[in-house]
Amino acid sequence: MIDQVDLGPGVRAGFTDRHGGVSLAPYDGLNLGDHVGDDPDAVAENRRRVAEWLGAPLVLARQVHGSRVVVLASPADAGEADGLVSVDPGVAVGVMVADCVPVLLADHAAGVVGAAHAGRPGLVDGVLQATVAAMVEAGARVERMVAALGPSVQGVSYEVPAAMRDDVVARVPGTAATTSWGTPALDLPSGVAAVLADQGVTTVVRSDVDTYLESRVYSFRRDGRTGRFAGVIRPLTKHGIT
Numbered sequence: 327m328i329d330q331v332d333l334g335p336g337v338r339a340g341f342t343d344r345h346g347g348v349s350l351a352p353y354d355g356l357n358l359g360d361h362v363g364d365d366p367d368a369v370a371e372n373r374r375r376v377a378e379w380l381g382a383p384l385v386l387a388r389q390v391h392g393s394r395v396v397v398l399a400s401p402a403d404a405g406e407a408d409g410l411v412s413v414d415p416g417v418a419v420g421v422m423v424a425d426c427v428p429v430l431l432a433d434h435a436a437g438v439v440g441a442a443h444a445g446r447p448g449l450v451d452g453v454l455q456a457t458v459a460a461m462v463e464a465g466a467r468v469e470r471m472v473a474a475l476g477p478s479v480q481g482v483s484y485e486v487p488a489a490m491r492d493d494v495v496a497r498v499p500g501t502a503a504t505t506s507w508g509t510p511a512l513d514l515p516s517g518v519a520a521v522l523a524d525q526g527v528t529t530v531v532r533s534d535v536d537t538y539l540e541s542r543v544y545s546f547r548r549d550g551r552t553g554r555f556a557g558v559i560r561p562l563t564k565h566g567i568t
Contacts, residue, residue, distance in 0.1 A: 327342060327343065327345050327346030327347075327356060327375070327526060328340040328341065328342050328343075328346075328376065328558075329341045329342075329343065331345070331430065331474040331531060333430060333431075333432040333434065333439075333472050333473075333474060333559070334432055334433075334434025334435075334448065334464055334472060335349075335350075335434060335562075336434035336435070336437060336561060336562045336563035337432045337434045337439060337513075337559065337560070337561060337562060338380055338381065338418070338530075338560045338562055339430050339432065339439070339474065339557075339558065339559040339560070340379075340557075340558060340559075341428060341474075341476035341477060341533070341556070341557050341563075342356055342358065342376060342555045342556050342558065343355075343356065343477075343542045343543050343554065343555055344356050344357070344542060344543060344544060344553065344555060345454070345542065346375065347368070347371070347372040347375065347501070348371050348372060349364050349365065349368040349369070349372060349553060350365070350368070350516065352388070352549070352551055352552060353368075353552065355372075355553070356372050356376075356555070357369060357372055357514065357544070357553025357554060358372055358373055358376065358386070358420075358422055358553070358554050358555065358556050359422050359424075359553055359554030360361075361388075362551070362552065362553060362554065363551065364553065372385060373374075373386070375502060376556070376558060377418065378496035378502070380418040380558055380560045381418075381420045381440075381477060381560065382415065382416050382417060382560050383401040383416070383417065383418065384418045384419070384420055384558060385398055385401060385402065385404055385410060385412075385417060385418075385419050385420070386404075386410075386420050386421070386422060386556070387394070387405065387406065387407035387408070387410055387416065387421075388404075388405060388406045388407070388444050389406075389421065389422065389499070390405070390406050390407075390408065391408065391443075391445050391447040391448050391451075391501060392406070392407075392408050392447075392451055393409070393448060393451040393452045393453040393455075393456045394407045394408060394409065395407060395408075395409035395410070395411060395440075395453070395456045395457050395459075395460040396409070396410055396411070397411040397412075397413065397460055397463075397464050397474050398410065398411065398412050398413070398417045398419065399412075399413050399417070399565075400414060400416065400417060401416070401417055402413050407501065408421070408442065408443040408448050408453045408465050409421075409440060409441070409442045409443070409453050409456055409457035409460065410440065410441050411438065411439070411440040411457065411460045411461055411464055412438075412439050412440070412559070412560065412561055413437065413438050413464050413465070413565040414437075414560070414561070414564075414565060415437070415473040415560065415562055415564060416566030417507040417565065418558055418559065418560035419441045419558070419559060419560075420441050420556045420557055420558035421441045421442060421443040421556060421557055422443070422555070422556045423443065423445075423476070423478065423537075423544075423554060423555060423556065423557070424543075424544040424545055424546040424552055424554050424555070425445075425478060425479040425484075425537050425538070425545055425546050425547050426443055426444060426445035426446075426448075426478060426479075426514070427445070427449075427475055427476070427478040427514050427515055427518050428441070428442075428444075428475070428476040428477075428478070428555075428556065428557030429441065429442040429443075429444050429457075429473060429475055429476075429557065430473065430474045430476070430557045430558075430559045431452065431457065431458070431461060431471055431472070431473045431527065431559075432471065432472055432473075432559065432561070433461065433465075433466035433467055433470045433471050434470075434472075434561070434563065435470055435563075436464075436465045436466045436467065436470070437465075437561045437563040437564050437565035438461050438464050438465055438466035438561065438565060439461075439559045439560065439561045440457045440458075440460065440461050440559070441457075441557055441558070441559055442457040442501065444452055444518050445514070446486075446512060446514065449494075449498055449501075449514060449517055449518065449521070450494060450498060452496045454521045454522060454525065455521065455525060456520060457472070458471070458522075458525045458526075459536070460518065464565070465543035465565060468525065468526035468527060469526060471526075471527045471529070472527070472529040472530070472531075473522055473526070473527050473529065473530045473531070474528065474531045474532075474533075474557070475515050475518055475519070475531065475532045475533060476533050476535075476557045477533045477535035477536070477537050477540065477543045477555070478514060478515055478535075478536075478537055479513050479514065479535070479536060479537050479538045479545065479547060480513070480515065480534070480536040480538070480539075481504070481505075481511050481512065481513030481514075481515075481516065482503070482504075482505055482511070482536070483505060483506070483511070483536055483538035483539060483547075484503065484505070484507045484511045484512050484513070484514065484538070484547075485509050485510065485511050486510055486511060486512050487510065488510040488555070490510075490512075491503075491510045491511065491512055494512055495516075498517040498520065498521060499517075499520060500513070500516045500517050500519075500520035501513050501514065501516060501517035501520075503516075515532055515533075519532065536539075539542040543555050548550070
C-alpha cells in the first residue's frame with residue numbers, strides 16, 4: 327500500500343500505490359483524489375488509512391500546477407497550493423499525482439518537512455524553489471535537506487511536441503529526452519533533481535518506476551479517467567532544532 331522511504335530518523339514518509347484501498351473500478355483501490363469522480367466516502371476511507379499509517383492527520387491541497395506553498399503548524403485547509411510544509415508532528419502533508427513527480431523533502435534535525443507537486447507547469451513555474459525557500463524560512467537548512475522522488479512518467483514515455491520540449495529545456499536544463507519510440511520527450515525526474523541540486527539539495531533518492539508502464543500506480547496519460555496516488559510525509563520530532 328505504501329512504499330516507505332528513509333528521509334532521516336525523525337521522519338515518516340512514503341509513496342502510496344493503488345493497493346490497499348476501497349475504491350471501485352476504474353479507480354481500483356487506494357485512490358486519494360477527491361476530484362476525479364470517485365465515491366467521496368471511498369476517498370475519505372482511503373485517506374483515513376494513509377493518515378493512520380502516518381500517525382497524524384493528512385493535509386492535501388487543491389493542486390493547480392502552480393508554485394504556491396503553504397506552511398502548516400496544525401491541521402488546516404491548505405486551499406490551492408502545490409507545495410506543503412509541516413513544522414509539527416501533528417501534521418502530515420502530501421501531494422497527489424498520476425504522472426507528475428511527487429517530491430518529498432526533509433530536514434529531520436529541524437523537524438521541518440515538505441511535499442511538492444512537480445508536474446511540467448509547476449517545475450517551470452518554480453514550485454521546487456518555493457518549497458525549499460519555505461522550508462528554510464521555517465527553520466530548515468538546505469545543507470541538511472534530503473529528498474525523495476516518487477514514481478512518475480519517465481522520459482522514455484513522456485512524449486511532447488518538440489516546441490514544448492525546447493521551451494521547457496530552456497527554462498529547466500536537463501529535461502530533454504526521447505521516447506522509446508524515437509519522438510521528443512521530457513525527463514521530469516532529471517529536471518527535478520537538477521533544480522534541487524541547484525538549490526543545494528544534493529542527497530536525492532529517485533524512484534525508477536514509470537507510471538505510464540507500471541499498472542500498480544495511477545497514470546492519467548495511460549488511462550485517462552483514473553485515481554491519484556501520493557507522496558506523504560510527517561515530521562516525528564518537534565520543530566525548533568537548528
